[in-house]
Amino acid sequence: MKIKTPEELRDGDLCKVIGGTHVGKTGVVRDINTSKTGHITITVEQKNGVRFKTLGKNVEVQAS
Secondary structure, three states: OOOOHHHHOOOEEEEEEEEOOOOOOOEEEEEEEEOOOOEEEEEEEOOOOOEEEEEEEHEEOOOO
């Protein structure tokens, strides 16, 4: 598993959260936004359909 920079995140990537409130959860990247301050935020959709938002720096892209 290679950690990608947030700039390398793509919609549909499988990811695992490695920091923040949702540590240990996995899911698919669904929405990527850049805030006014320059931070990348993403929406992660879990297998059971639950969605949550997290920062791009808190995720690790998993091999497909």
